[in-house]
Amino acid sequence: MSISHKKHDVFISFRGEDTRKTFIVHLHHALMKENIDAFVDNNLKRGDEVWDSLVEAIKDSHMSLVVFSKYYATSKWCLNELLKILECRELQGQVVIPVFYNIDPSHVRHQRESYEIAFGKYERESRNDESLKKKVSDWKKALKDAANISGWDSSNFR
Template sequence: MASASSSASIPPPRSCTYDVFLSFRGEDTRTGFTGHLYAALNRKGITTYKDDKNLRKGHVISKELLKAIDESMFAVIVFSPDYASSSWCLDELQKIMECKNQLGLQIETVFYGVEPCDVRHQRGIFEEAFKKHEQRHDREKVKRWRDALTQVAAHSGWTSKNEHGIYCSSTNFLLFSHWR
């Protein structure tokens, strides 16, 4: 019989509406990489949430996006040059990390046109984005975004230099994608 402490660390099984939630900066990758990834996932029969495909007109965007994250088994986060400039993306990322820690959401990361160490340490364009956020948002919110970014960027992921595709063993699917 399992002790209460050991069973508390394993999230209970949950039903998911989506297999994958895609988090991405639309201006950077919507019609390119993320669009192709979305199409490839759908061809494989993987139910995927992409904001421009799944949002119903007239609904509050933020609530629906947060609900979609809650109802997903995996999150694929596509880090790109302008990802951190979007408070919307950072709010999504913070929610993804909360769901990872509380619900067992699985995370896959793609570093598209950015270096993983620049994301993890918020250097270069990520540092510039956070300087602007610090002028517009309260310190605690920016700290939560920084923490979420540091945590997720510590996961191994794929970079745009890796042209061998994406393999997610947990869902047993293989995608070959042209990164250029």
């Protein structure tokens, strides 16, 4: 039996503008208090390529927490992180836990309300761009797949 040696216990994917100074700072503190190494993007080394560092951190984590918030879908970075996280789930068996922070899980699953608005914009942008059209389709599937994973809904907790 081989033991997987990963650098991080948890990778946290989140939309910074929505949650960084509220929910994420408390979540990160609570995990650190329990000696759980949680990677958040402010752990990036200065001078490193951001995307490459994020991909490496995702791949080098035992699990990922995906914090869906009202404007998560407005970030192409977040959506691309989600694709990489779900790829690691499929290929490496990484545990993925969605957290629905002040958003109904069905809005994520079916791209309603703020998610629908974000995807309307992406679809307009992709009219003449086949690679973006494919990416938008992949993002929609990823949101649906992630929202179908059992997770936590903040409306059920303090």
